[in-house]
Amino acid sequence: MVLGAALLVGCGQEEKVKLENHIDQASYGVGLNIGRQLASESVEMNADAIAAGIKDVLTEAEQRIDDSVIEAAFNQVREEQQRKQDALNDAAAKASEDFLAENAKRDGVQVTESGLQYEVLTAAEGEGEKPAATDTVRVHYHGTLTDGTVFDSSVERGEPAQFPVNGVIKGWIEALQLMQPGDKWKLTIPADLAYGARSPSPKIPANSALVFEVELLEIVK
Numbered sequence: 189m190v191l192g193a194a195l196l197v198g199c200g201q202e203e204k205v206k207l208e209n210h211i212d213q214a215s216y217g218v219g220l221n222i223g224r225q226l227a228s229e230s231v232e233m234n235a236d237a238i239a240a241g242i243k244d245v246l247t248e249a250e251q252r253i254d255d256s257v258i259e260a261a262f263n264q265v266r267e268e269q270q271r272k273q274d275a276l277n278d279a280a281a282k283a284s285e286d287f288l289a290e291n292a293k294r295d296g297v298q299v300t301e302s303g304l305q306y307e308v309l310t311a312a313e314g315e316g317e318k319p320a321a322t323d324t325v326r327v328h329y330h331g332t333l334t335d336g337t338v339f340d341s342s343v344e345r346g347e348p349a350q351f352p353v354n355g356v357i358k359g360w361i362e363a364l365q366l367m368q369p370g371d372k373w374k375l376t377i378p379a380d381l382a383y384g385a386r387s388p389s390p391k392i393p394a395n396s397a398l399v400f401e402v403e404l405l406e407i408v409k
Contacts, residue, residue, distance in 0.1 A: 284397035287334040305376040312370025321354040324408040330401045339391040357382050372403040
């Protein structure tokens with residue numbers, strides 16, 4: 189990935205790159221894809237040094253620094269990235285705790301023994317069947333971080349989701365078994381009932397509390 193990124197940066201020589209035939213164009217596409225992947229990792233890199241490394245290999249030039257130096261540099265980069273990530277995780281955990289504490293004070297918010305917070309937005313009429321953990325349900329949902337950033341939404345996709353109740357995060361498993369078709373609830377889920385320190389997506393920082401609006405459409409028979 190790091191080597192391929194030099195195809196995009198070109199060591200400041202972008203104006204000399206010609207993209208006239210299919211080989212050039214496909215090569216540029218590879219560079220774009222790799223460059224986007226590298227950018228998403230948020231790792232500080234020297235584009236000129238990346239390009240120099242590729243050029244030295246392709247021209248069979250002598251390696252400028254020893255492998256031992258490179259390995260030590262990689263280790264230092266990893267350690268710095270881990271320190272930054274740990275700091276971000278700690279900040280996210282603190283922000284989530286503060287948000288949960290304040291949200292629990294709001295009128296209409298109920299807190300279960302596990303720490304799950306829910307608010308009834310729309311209540312179904314009468315006493316309907318509630319899903320068991322082994323049931324499959326269809327739902328519409330809209331998921332955000334505590335700052336309102338959307339990370340996933342069946343509502344925005346315009347297509348309900350269907351899944352077994354026991355196949356989702358703990359906060360959802362608990363909430364769904366308290367709901368009945370026709371209910372729409374707002375869930376505020378502590379990190380330990382969501383993804384905890386192991387985020388499934390760059391869109392969700394580790395140790396984040398999550399907010400969902402969940403509408404239970406039906407229990408699938």
